[in-house]
Amino acid sequence: MRKIKAIFALLLTVMAMPIGLNRTHAQEVPKSVIDLQILETTDLHAKIMDYDYVNRKHTVKYGLIRTATLIKESRKTAQNSLLFDVGDVLVGNSLGKYALKTQYVNFMDIHPVIKAMNILNYDAATIGNHEFNYGLEFLNKSLQGANFPYVNANIYIDDHNDFEGDDLNYFKPYTIIKKEVKDSVGKKHLLKIGVIGLITPIVADWDEAVFQGKLKVKNIRATAEYYVPIMKEHGADIIVALAHTGMEPDRGLKQKNGNSVYSLSKVKGIDAILYGHSHSLFPLKGDHSKKKGIDQNKGTVNGVATVQAGYWGNHLGIIDLQLVNKNGKWKVKNSQSSVKSIYRTINRKxxxxxxxxxEIEKIIETDHRILMDYMKMNFTHKKSPF
Known part of the structure; x- marks a missing residue:
């Protein structure tokens, strides 16, 4: 009888085991995680081709034509990806001058730089200080050709009064991108990414003739502190700042406080900063910056994921964000920033x-050929006519 009871008890234990295992397994199911890759170009300065128009020879040191390959390779390996540009794209070489002097955007086509960017399907971009070099009319018509939004929040129409309550933005201050993403277990989610554009106020001094009496520029940090809560109210899950300013403020600025990436990183609610203007790299291996809050290994500034991709398309900036859902809201759990170069140096070469x-080569080849033919026909000296 005792043996029968023992066997019966053992059977009950075995029968109960799958239930217990299932419960344990359910507890071990990982929480929903979204891996989001953010890509950056900055300070392209019309360097679409890998070509030096001054010395009239090909180069491997720059050109969106090669950065584009890095972009496409990165997209292939990422579940979810976004691409942004941080300004200074229209001006900087003979191609940019060619677009201006031929009145390209008035009579011919979309600006050649914007055409190339359209092919790559940028999600959004902001303006740089050099965008104003050729005047507002050229700038406005050039940007009209973009199939992605341009944003800037701290340039306002000069209404010639000191009352800020009625100030109007010259550009769209921000955009909220609604993107379908997949989490780590393949489940789809609608992620809302708020993107704000900002620029160093030094632009008003450097292009005074363009700004005087027409436009005014406000403090970067104060502007972000005003708009970030508004973006959150309008449903942004995470916020990306596109900042055309350096890690430190420009030397010539009268008001340095609040006009740098370092200061911007202290604004509550910003999850990632993509910046440009200073033609530098961040993070930079081997840079042992002792400034408080800067982590060159992780690529963060005061805990905020940050990247700068050099200049002329010589690097691609990458921020990898890991997002987790807490109480129905997506939050950044972890991040890693890095930069990839389009070339490497071996034995000084x-x-x-x-x-x-x-694709980039095909879209730009006609403009490049026309420019080259014009240079050959009209000028015999080495310097570019544009």
Whole structure:
């Protein structure tokens, strides 16, 4: 009888085991995690081709034509990806001058730089100080050709009074991108990414003729502190700042406080900062900056994921964010910033790490050929006519 009871008890234990295991397994199911890759270009300065128009020769040191390959490679390996530009794209070489002097955007087509960017399907961009070099009319018509939004929050129409309550933005201050993303278990979510654009106020001094009596520029940090809560109210899950300013404020600025990336990183609610203007790299291996809050290994500034991708398309900036859902809201759990170069140096010789992108080459080849033919026909000296 005792044996029968023992066997019966054992059977009950075995029968109960799957239930217990299932409960344990349910507890171990990982929470929903979204891996979001954010890509950056900045300070392209019309360097679409890998070509030096001054010395009339190809180069491996720069060109969106190679950065585009890095962009496409990165997109292939990422579940969810976004691409942004941080300004200074229209001006900087003979191609940019060619677009101006031929009145390209008035009579011919979309600005050649914008055409190339359209092919790459940027999600949004902001303006740089050099965008104003050729005047507002050229700037406005050039940006009209973009199939992605341009944003800037701290340039306002000068209404010639000191009352800020009635100030109007010259550009769209921000956009909220609604993107379908997949989490780590393949479940789809609608993620709302708020994107705000900001620029160093030094632009009003450097292009005084363009700004005087027409536009005014406000403090970067104060502007962000005003708009970030508004973006949150309008449903932004995370916020990305596109800042055309350096880690430190420009030397010539009268008001330095609040006009740098370092200061911007202290604004509550910003999850990632993509910046430009200073033609530098961040994070930078081997840079042992002792400034409080700067982490060159992780690529954060005061805990905020931050990246700067050099200039002329010589690097691609990358921020990898890991998002988790807490109480129905997506939050950044972890991040890693990095930069990728389009070339490497071996025995003092620069070798391309990636080939040219055929799509960019096709879209820009006609403009490049016309420019080259014009230079050959009209000028015999080495310097570019533009």
């Amino acid at each position: 620069k070798i391309p790490t990636v080939p040219r992108d055929p």
